[in-house]
Amino acid sequence: MAKRTFGNKLWLGFGVTVALTLIMGTASVTALTVVVHAKDDAINLAVNDLVSAEHLTTEAESRISDYRGFLFYDTEDYLDATNSDRDEFLKIVNQLRSTLTDSTAQSLLSTVTTTEAKHAEAISAVIALRQQTTDLGPIRKASNETVTPLRKALQTAIKDLTTRVRADVVTARTSATDRANQAIVLIILLALLATAFAAGVAWRLSRDLRREVGAAVGHIQSSSAELEAAAAQQASGGRDQASAMNEITTTISELLITSRQIADSAQRVSKIAEETSEAARNGDATIEQTRASISAIRSQVDQIVQHMLALGEKSQQIGGVVDLVSELAEQTNILAINATIEASGAGEWGRRFAVVAEEIRKLADRTAGSAKEIRALIDDVRGAVNTTVMATEIGAKSVDAGSRQFDEATGSFRRIAHLVATTNDATREIELSTAQQSTAVEQVNVAAGDTARVTRETEASAVQTKQTAAHLSNLSGDLLELVGTGRR
Incomplete structure (x- = not known):
């Protein structure tokens, strides 16, 4: 039997x-x-x-x-x-x-x-x-x-x-x-x-x-209890992960806003650099006219003084924009560091986001370095402007001395044109970097949204699994009572 x-x-x-x-x-x-x-x-x-x-x-x-x-x-x-x-x-x-x-x-x-x-x-x-x-x-x-x-x-x-x-x-x-x-x-x-x-x-x-049946239902109860505990732990982990992903998404949104501000500032810097380059081309034409007619040195010197003053104002404007770029680069660096910290706290789900945050931090460092170079170039521009103004003032007092120092003024102006071209290239590089940074941040934002959605689905599945395990435990208890074992 x-x-x-x-x-x-x-x-x-x-x-x-x-x-x-x-x-x-x-x-x-x-x-x-x-x-x-x-x-x-x-x-x-x-x-x-x-x-x-x-x-x-x-x-x-x-x-x-x-x-x-x-x-x-x-x-x-x-x-x-x-x-x-x-x-x-x-x-x-x-x-x-x-x-x-x-x-x-x-x-x-x-x-x-x-x-x-x-x-x-x-x-x-x-x-x-x-x-x-x-x-x-x-x-x-x-x-x-x-x-x-x-x-x-x-x-x-x-x-x-x-x-x-x-x-x-x-x-x-x-x-x-x-x-x-x-x-x-x-x-x-x-x-x-x-x-x-x-x-x-x-x-x-x-x-x-x-x-x-009692032995089989006992195994079912044990398995359902373990499944319920695992589902509860998974649901708790899903809620914690969803909270972390919400914080990450908020940080990414702020980072996206900052990167867009940096892109707008870089566009303004690029526009100013183009205007400065146009001014430098105008100054070069003036020098050519001065070469053609030494008799018009006085008028050309006045024009040079005016252009140098305008160049000084634009250099100041560039300096303000560069300060803004430096500040934005520092904020981007801080946000990237915070994103890295949040990603490390998110575990496996934040590993990809940590890589993107590291790239953003590197871009912020490059932007800060470019801003420092621009600052140095602007300082050189300002020094050259001061030298040119002093030279034009001396030329106004003495045409002869101005004539002797014309070559020096020509060399200084050429250095200004070179610095303006360098500034224009740096602003274009900043604009390109900020555009790449915006694209990367948008991709990270999309990935974070998908991760949050998967996390919510995982939490819902864990809750459903927990309910199913509890229902299975109740059914096994009813089956035990049905066969008359008298225990749950």
């Missing part, structure tokens, strides 16, 4: 129970058949033999009545009735002789037959005497002497026969009752046996069911 499955055990127990039920049903039918036959025999004996035996008494009394009527009235009707009563009596005797099975009853029936024959002879003699005379005295005397003793003897014989038949009926009824009791006892024993076996099979199957 240990190697059989629970379904095989159930079918085996069901088969044996059905077999016992069939045996009990067959035995019950057989016993009931025997009881029915016994009762039928008893009923037949009571209905046929006993009634016939009692009918003998009735016929005998009826014959006596008709016989007495004939004695009083001497009519053929009473005589025919007397003969008819005797024929019916003999018919009942013959019927009893064929149905009685008890030897004592047969002997008593023979006694009844003999006595009745004697009684009939006596009646016939009295009837013959009545037919010969009308005097009732001798007839009454002959009847009292011969017929009456035989009548009493016949009644006694019939009574003995009836008593014996009644005793046979009681015996048959007792025998039938005994058989019925035996059948009832047999049916009860078979029912008790089937009930005991069914109870044993049910107890065995219930025990196996509780043991096997």
Whole structure:
């Protein structure tokens, strides 16, 4: 039985129970058949033999009545009735002789037959005497002497026969009752046996069911508890990660705003550098005109002074923009460092973001370096402007001295043009770097959004898993109660 499955055990127990039920049903039918036959025999004996035996008494009394009527009235009707009563009596005797099975009853029936024959002879003699005379005295005397003793003897014989038949009926009824009791006892024993076996099979199957299902449900409960704990931990981690990703997204948004501000500042610096380059080209044209006509040095010197003053103002403007670029570069560097710290706190999800934040920090460092170079170039521009202004003032005082120093002014102006070209290249590089930085930040923002979405989906899945594990634990507890283990 240990190697059989629970379904095989159930079918085996069901088969044996059905077999016992069939045996009990067959035995019950057989016993009931025997009881029915016994009762039928008893009923037949009571209905046929006993009634016939009692009918003998009735016929005998009826014959006596008709016989007495004939004695009083001497009519053929009473005589025919007397003969008819005797024929019916003999018919009942013959019927009893064929149905009685008890030897004592047969002997008593023979006694009844003999006595009745004697009684009939006596009646016939009295009837013959009545037919010969009308005097009732001798007839009454002959009847009292011969017929009456035989009548009493016949009644006694019939009574003995009836008593014996009644005793046979009681015996048959007792025998039938005994058989019925035996059948009832047999049916009860078979029912008790089937009930005991069914109870044993049910107890065995219930025990196996509780043991096997209880063990399986115990494993399910353990697994569901572990799954619920893991889901709770995963949900908690998902909430923490979602919070970190929200902070990262906020930082990236601020970094994107800063990078856009840097791009706008770089565009303004580039525009100013183009204007400065245009001014430098105009100054170069002025120098060429000065070379063509030394006589117009005074006017050209005035123009140079004006251009140098404008150049100084624009240099100051460039310096302000460079200060703004330096400040933005420092803020970008700080934001990149904060982003790196937040990414390291985010774990595996922030590793890619940490790489992008490092590239942003490098771009910020390059921007700060370019801003420092621009600052140095602007300082050189300012120094060159001051030198040019001093040179033009000296040229205004003395054309001759200005003429001698014209070559120096030409060299200084060429250095200014070179510095302006360098400044224009630096501003274009800053603009390109800020554009790349903006693109990179936007990509990081998109990646952070996807990561936050995946984190929310992970948290929702973890919550669903936790609910499923709790539901599975409740179902396993209900199953344990259903199989009757009594524990959760």
